[in-house]
Amino acid sequence: MTEVHKDFINSKNFRVSVAPMMDWTTKDYRFFARLFNPNIILYTEMVTTGAILFGDAKRHLDFNQQEHPLVLQLGGSDPKDLALCSKMAQDWGYDEINLNVGCPSDRVQNNKIGACLMAEPDLVATCIEQMQQAVQIPVHVKHRIGIDDMQSYEEMLHFVDTVAKTGCTYFVVHARIALLKGLSPKENRDVPPLRYEDVYRLKQERPHLTIEINGGIKTVEETQQHLKHVDGVMIGREAYHNPYLLADLGESLWQLPPPDxxxxxxxxxxxxxxxxxxxxxxxxxxxxxxxxxxxxxxxxxxxxxxxxxxxxxxxxxxxxxxxxxxxxxxxxxxxxxxxxxx
Known part of the structure; x- marks a missing residue:
């Protein structure tokens, strides 16, 4: 990681990122996306610890140097495995590591990965603590505002506070609950209503934490509005289907000349x-x-x-x-x- 990347990642300025999306945010897409805007934070697809430790680590971890600043999103719930993969990610050259506590698919639930971990904040805290001890680069969490019967703001706050006790100060919050029983992953992206006000409130009540909002954000204007309330904005499918949005964001937020x-x-x-x-x-x-x-x-x-x-x-x-x-x-x-x- 260059000093420029390090300064940008650790700055107190707002952040805008492209969400990790399975089969979409591959290294080919990320190389392409970087051409639109040098300041956007890019994420890998979620990579499970098992895929890295027992599969082809090079295939899952390799990236183009032009992709920086780049975050590896890990899926897993075994603290030791997550710590080992975090160390591998740091050695590979990633700028940050993110733990997935938001994916609602049946497959990851069965392996105790993703949104189901919101029900176990102490386990998530242990995972984050051991990941932090293994590396010097930032480690953070992407989570939902709730799951199933755990839908209140107070329950989300308890989750965040539990994890924050480890020293983790950065949370990416998808502003929808995930209904793990009865809805497909696609439906979980659209059916539960967006509750942006819960994410705003989290930032207001925990001002020392860096809070990035995710969910249903599609335009420059929406991004600017959210940045009045939180520290960062994560954009998902719109950044894939309409990648020139990244250039428009560069022009409006960083005064960058728009690329042809x-x-x-x-x-x-x-x-x-x-x-x-x-x-x-x-x-x-x-x-x-x-x-x-x-x-x-x-x-x-x-x-x-x-x-x-x-x-x-x-x-x-x-x-x-x-x-x-x-x-x-x-x-x-x-x-x-x-x-x-x-």
Whole structure:
């Protein structure tokens, strides 16, 4: 981790991050996302301790150096395993480590991972304590505002206070409860109502803690509004489907010059060439860049050209890029003609 990354991560300024999302926030997406904004915090997908300790650690932990600042999100509930994986993550070069206490899927529940751990704050505290003892980089928690019968603000506060006794000062709070019995993971992202006021209240009552809010946030304006109440904002699926939002955030929050979408494709080409040389299928890379031209003329044809295995080579990507340029120029010319007529 460079000194620049360290200073940024540890600064008291607001933070904006892209949420960890299974199958989505892969290293290919993260390389792409970084091109839009150098200040956004990026997260890996959740990686279980078992996958690291008993699987292919290199496959799960490797990343591109351009991805910094980067957080590894771990899934697990065994303090010793989490401590060992945390040390591995630090040695691998990650900037921070986050413990998943928010995922509602049946599979992780059965392995005592994710949101079900909210019911065991003492265990989470033990995990965080041992993770902190194993590393020098920040360790923090991403959790829900509640689960099942544990839905009150007071119960969430008890969870946070229990974990905070370890010295953990940073909490990412998904502002929905998780109903572990009866709702699918997808439904748990949409059905339980958002309770942003609970997260705001947590920050008000525990001002010494760094609180980042997550859940249903899709625009620059919403991000700015939340930052009036909390220390950070985590954006999920909107950052994937409409990645230029990250550039808009850079312009509004950090006064960064907005990057050109076609420059981003130019920067992606050598990266794609490298990944293809490593044996990666083109389709696992192109699926992450489908949203590049979201809301622009020609965006649908761009998605069609690159999805479903339609793109067979870099030449196909270059041709789709050329078609996008022409579609945008035609639209601009049409608008200019209409304005001159009026």
């Amino acid at each position: 979408r076609f420059d981003i494709i130019e920067q992606m080409i050598p990266y794609i060439e490298k990944r293809l040389a490593e044996g990666a299928p083109l389709s696992i890379i192109t699926r992450h860049i489908l949203g590049l031209f979201q809301n622009l003329p020609g965006a649908r044809k761009w998605r069609q050209a690159l999805s479903g295995g339609q793109a067979k080579s870099l030449d196909d990507i270059k041709q789709a890029t050329k078609n996008m340029k022409e579609a945008i120029l035609r639209t601009e010319a049409y608008i200019a003609d209409k304005q001159s007529e009026s």
